[in-house]
Amino acid sequence: MTLTASQSLPKLTPRQLAVSQLVNASRILAYQGIADDSPGHISIRDPLSPNTTFLITGGSSSAAHITPADIAVVRINDSVVTSAALSGYAPPLRPAEIFIHSSIYQRFPNTTVSSIAYYRAEQLLPWSLFPTNATNITSSAVTAADLAGFYAATSGTAFMGAYPAPVFNVFDAEPRTTSVAVDNTIKGYELAQKFGPSDAAIHTVNETDGFRPLVLMRNDGATVVGTTVPETVFRFIQAAKNARVQYHSSFLASANGSVPQLLPLAATKTGDDYLRSWLLWMSQIEPSINADSVRSPELWKGNGDSNSGVSNTNGGVTRRPFAVSVSLLAICVAFLPSLLFSM
Template identity: 65%
Template sequence: MHLGCMILFLFLASFDVASQSLPKLTPRQLAVNQLVNASRILASQGVADDCAGHISIRDPLSSDTFLITGGSRTPAQVTPADVTVARINDSQVISAALEDHEPPIRPAEIFIHSSIYQRFPNSTVNSIAYYQAEQLLPWSLFSSDSAGINTSLVTTDDLTGFFATTSGASFLGPHPAPVFSIFDDDPDAATIAVDDVAKGFSLATRFGPADATVASVNETDGFRPLVLMRNDGATVVGTTVPEVTFRFVQAVKSARIQHHASMLSAQNGSVPRFVPAQAIKSSDEYLRSWLLWISQVENAMAADVARSPELWAGSGNAAGTGAGSENAASMKGPLSKGLALIVICTTISLASLLSL
């Protein structure tokens, strides 16, 4: 047998053995588990604190609904019981994501999610996160009148725009992140919250044309994965929950770097060199970071499961059956499932190499 095929066979065999010892999750449980992990990771990474914020994913059981973290707990304390099912067309809460739980409190800004899901297909947007990240707020305070500028044309006058400074933030594209302001449409608005359909629709348009693809991020009128929100925070979109989480963390890191670079620029008038268009990426290599971050929140999650196991129970089956201690236990092991994911991804990568 060819050596490469032998190695691939051994990888597949090892995964088959490992998978037999892993808890079996329903599609709804997998989605809920990712949202809980992401919420706690974003809190751990300093993106989310006690302010408003939530993350969502399209419902794996229905194209008409999505799952979103809600309730009254902070992002660092979110449990499966805090994930709700809402309709895309009218933002109405249908039920809790897992059975045996009361529907969590609907986030006031749920219209952010429903409006974006309506505007873009799942091949472009499958997950959305909105948080009041203070690191990004300074750039939300300036109008984005440099939208036609790309990183090769930036001058010192454009440094109030938010650009990509690192490879991790290159998903932003070569243009400054758009800034959404509720006050552009309603100068007399009494709140900055995106708390109705009209505001949600207006925000959704800032991510680009409805037919824009993720590959159009380099284009002047292309897709924009991150939109800053005046006096509020930012909304980030992507195709998976781990990708959106990675993007939010990388955007915050890039904001810190740009802040320091701008201070240095003020000393001598030079312009920071942002990521050029040819180095922009429309997809992210987030697996390594995602698995590390899960390991960092795992102990706190395990302690919460032990303290309140009822908040982690429920299978999320369409028929609403199958809750119990086995399902509660299945939500305990983000790291073990992560290790299985490593095997899968390693196998896929190895298979790709062997096919060359």
């Protein structure tokens, strides 16, 4: 059966589509074991003003229970929450590490970074505990002494390129800090530098001073960037899988003194084939979204208009429900870049 957009896709505004993707992304990352009850959030540039604001999962809900009511609009230049993303909701609580997102969006154009995710993924934490002495050593030149660096070992992490993921040390950024959280502009600025020069394009991942789409954070977790929400989610999940593969391969290597054959430069790439994975992950979270929307329908309504963040108490705004056709929302991924950033 051939599906056409007019027959099959929900009629969502660009803002609604972005909100829906953030809700889905948060729940997918929780389902996949990336996000748990610890702090973490995912964001996207605001389709209504991609150069000045972004949308982020905020509020007090855990990643597995994010709803449209938890999505906040944040100014890029000063990290201030201006409103909820959809009218009818109060402004969600601002995440403490909001500066991760605002600093990276300030540093890179939307052609390089349009979505950011930060989570305390325990799969990646071990590699954040070691200084990266192998910064300029490619995967093909790795020795046993370099295996504390986090390299691409699977085709799913080809987006990383041939160099190891940088490690951000918050205690270098702010020596007197008592928290590993990136909770101010100084820490945010220093973290953003780790992703590469501000003019570094996506295709420079294999250059010594090129773009780096994944940065480990000492004692904290990791931040991953992408050009779309599904791509960012795909990269985070693949990085966690890569961590397990590299760990086990390094253990096997230590038994016989050999070095694992990591992904060579020739097999790296700057794009990801994430649609198939995204559709699968959407099907896995659909039951929980449908159940939550029935249990608390007021959290799943709202339109795509910008607002002042004041709750609408008279019910006069026309609202479209989000969870009626969750599986169809997944199809919108194919149309997302042209829908969100064609303005």
